[in-house]
Amino acid sequence: MEYNKYKQLIAELGKHFYNLGWVSGTGGGISIKDGNNIYIAPSGVQKDRINPEDIFLVNLNGDVIEKPLNDLRISECTPIFLEIFKTNNSGAVIHSHSVNTVLVTDLFEDYFICKNLEMQKGIEGYGIFDELKVPIIENTSKEYELVGSIIKAIKDNAKTKAVLVNGHGIYVWGNSWEQTKKHAECYDYLFKVEIERRKLL
Amino acid sequence: MEYNKYKQLIAELGKHFYNLGWVSGTGGGISIKDGNNIYIAPSGVQKDRINPEDIFLVNLNGDVIEKPLNDLRISECTPIFLEIFKTNNSGAVIHSHSVNTVLVTDLFEDYFICKNLEMQKGIEGYGIFDELKVPIIENTSKEYELVGSIIKAIKDNAKTKAVLVNGHGIYVWGNSWEQTKKHAECYDYLFKVEIERRKLL
């Protein structure tokens, strides 16, 4: 298999996000869009031990263009990733299971809300003194069943770059993989600040 | 000594689990079963500095097939690992001393219980909306004295993939080393969520 920089990158980021605690237990993942090429990790593999040759290449319709030689299945998040790409033309989507995301869905109803934090500037469209909101939707038995409510939340919340899922995690996007990673880091940081503040009340 | 992939793997996973805080102070460990070959780390060695040539190879009866050239003794967990392999035909067992495991044995009696968390899907046989339970047994002076109550807990709890030990840690298993690692990560994550929730009450 030829060297492909996005397959390489997804493998690198898999290890990176594992170390951040976002994709332990094979959960979570990342998809990158390069024109009509969409790169997606396989389902149920250890993100800390993923290899570039394990990555799928599909188009926006979900047709598989390249697949691993072994018998891996494509990520269960695939329909969600594809619908987000179609809806907002983003360049990458990160799905994190960070414990912080689960805890803020406990602490907040309907929307995570924060204000007056410098890190808000890291989310495109937000300033420090704005009120930043992230919609929270209910979880479903199967990952693909989330598609409808995620797309609805995106359409109902023009400014948001992420949707939280109750007791589950977060989907985050951006113009490029770099901005998506930046958004994911900033959101996780903002969640952590609000969680720690509650402990200090 | 010839290269052996399981000895290599146990050394790698030792460092990995050390970094997760599961096997500090030479505690905890992992055993992998490949057919009739069972690979086990030595007793009392630093898991962050273990080498492939330090790993023992035994059979299901506990007969030593290969041992390190130095005078290391086999893990004190050996009888427990062997009895778990015989009881449920699993492919690997991880024993973790994660602080999270000790704290949940404080917070819960008889059973750790959680519900409605996405990460439950990572434990074979569980869905998101199921009630997930892990039996908690009492600790004993010597590690090998735990054998009877661990095997009883396995037999009494058909669905469980782990047994917690009060003030001590956890034993986790699965069909393969990959699934066992996945199970161990998912359980530790679920414990962490419930611990953090208590801090936020």
Add this chain to the structure above:
Amino acid sequence: MEYNKYKQLIAELGKHFYNLGWVSGTGGGISIKDGNNIYIAPSGVQKDRINPEDIFLVNLNGDVIEKPLNDLRISECTPIFLEIFKTNNSGAVIHSHSVNTVLVTDLFEDYFICKNLEMQKGIEGYGIFDELKVPIIENTSKEYELVGSIIKAIKDNAKTKAVLVNGHGIYVWGNSWEQTKKHAECYDYLFKVEIERRKLL
């Protein structure tokens, strides 16, 4: 581009501070002064993936002497870094977004204060039994708008080696990059101790 030890060092420290949680989401940064040469990272780049050839070289007036071949912009912290260098002739400035810095600006008004902690000895001019204070200033919409109040805080507080910014982070300096890093680590440690103490009240 020729090898330059300060460009190399800033790239290394970027990764290091990222791993400490000080510069996630492209926030935070470091500037090193070598005589009249001032090395500064670009704006909005991932500090965990920064390269030596991305680093700007400017003089004390802010004139750009060397810049990256790509179209990166210089850090938004540049006016702050330059004014700190002019005010106290320090050898490096670290700007951290550590969650600990944000939490102490919640817990304290006007000044972070601690006493009787060994780690105070790591801040030049302080002994264990001294009262250590760090001024806290208000945040502004734009980073460069902080310059005036940071310089005022430095002049009003002769002993301080750092200024905290409400809901934002900290600016830390020292005679050399080594002392600046030491100061930054000691302050973050002292903040963590006081935060954890509040949780244990």
Add this chain to the structure above:
Amino acid sequence: MEYNKYKQLIAELGKHFYNLGWVSGTGGGISIKDGNNIYIAPSGVQKDRINPEDIFLVNLNGDVIEKPLNDLRISECTPIFLEIFKTNNSGAVIHSHSVNTVLVTDLFEDYFICKNLEMQKGIEGYGIFDELKVPIIENTSKEYELVGSIIKAIKDNAKTKAVLVNGHGIYVWGNSWEQTKKHAECYDYLFKVEIERRKLL
């Protein structure tokens, strides 16, 4: 300078302990005794960036046998390390500034006490169901002024393998560097369990 395994080891362990949060801000350290040769790190250097050629070699009287080519000074802990070696003939001493050590000196008076934790088995001479105690002494302005009270605490507490210093850290020892590292990890783990338990009350 010739290769020396203990100088190499101290440099490796410096990085390791830094990553554990035990020696940030140039604080803390380790000394290893090999017969009459005692290896000690220099004062005030970054433990995450220490090199084997920076390590001093002294004898039990504190006479310097080998010193770095640069103008480094020997660790301020030297008199403490030497007196501990003379008093209990241990093979290594670790001095950690772990935040956990500071917090337990807040939570406990005179003695840290725990019971019924598996990890106690990692401290030589202790079983799971024993009561484990670590004496806490008062801090002093200068590190070397601690010598008297540390040696008194050692003599007054025959079983202890460590002494805690109020608002400061811990000194830990063992027969060998491996046992000393094991002791340090087990103590830090036990402290963390008791700290987390208080948060969950």
